[in-house]
Amino acid sequence: MATAMYLEQYLDSIEGLPFELQRNFSLMRELDNRTQEQKTEIDNLAEDYIASVKELAPEQRVHHLQKIENAYSKCREYSDDKVQLAVQIYEMVDKHIRRLDADLARFENDLKKDSFGSSSQESSDEKRLKRDKTVKVKKTVENNPISKKLKSSVTESLLAMHPADVLDMPVDPNEPTYCLCSQVSYGEMIGCDNLECPTEWFHFACVGLATKPKGKWYCPSCVKDMRKK
Secondary structure, rough: HHHHHHHHHHHHHHHHHHHHHHHHHHHHHHHHHHHHHHHHOOOOOHHHHHHHHHHHHHHHHHHHHHHHHHHHHHHHHHHHHHHHHHHHHHOOOOOHHHHHHHHHHEEEEEEHHHHHHHHOOOOHHHHHHHHHHHHHHHHHHHHHHHHHHHHHHHHHHHHOOOHHHOOOOOOOOOOOOOOOOOOOOOOOEOOOOOOOOOEEEEEEHHHHOOOEEEEEEOOOOHHHHHOOO
């Protein structure tokens, strides 16, 4: 019941997001078209200048070069506008990611409170169930068609930007990190069956997995500790 409530609230909060993103993507496409038109104009102006430069008077040369410079300036303006739109898209998505993180934290807190009120002791299975429930909420949201489309669209937009612009974008310092690589969660992940494992979750690739193994699985660090004992 709690899972459905949190999920429903989150989906309600992103209901208008696809339309906002679509508007920005349309504007970016329009800027791309304008930039291409300016590039064509620059090529034509450059060809005309090269073909007639010997016959042009000094003031005509200056005027012709000024037209080429103005066309370049327009291209830079369109590129700057496109970067600003991409930043807006990033910030919109980041806001909803923060909301999701906050909801997950609240949900985990609610689970702990409910558990504390009903019993002061938990079995290993109950602890695992609680942790799996929290992850289930996150995976449910991530697997939602809207979320998948959102992530795909944002990725395509950012890939179209200059690498320096992407690197300058802010990173959420509150995003939890996992695994041996100490990175945020992404793709397929597996949980260590040692309930005291400080890391808990690992990316398949980082621990050499292609598919989820059968039975219990322990991370390399916990395996090493168990061998010492």
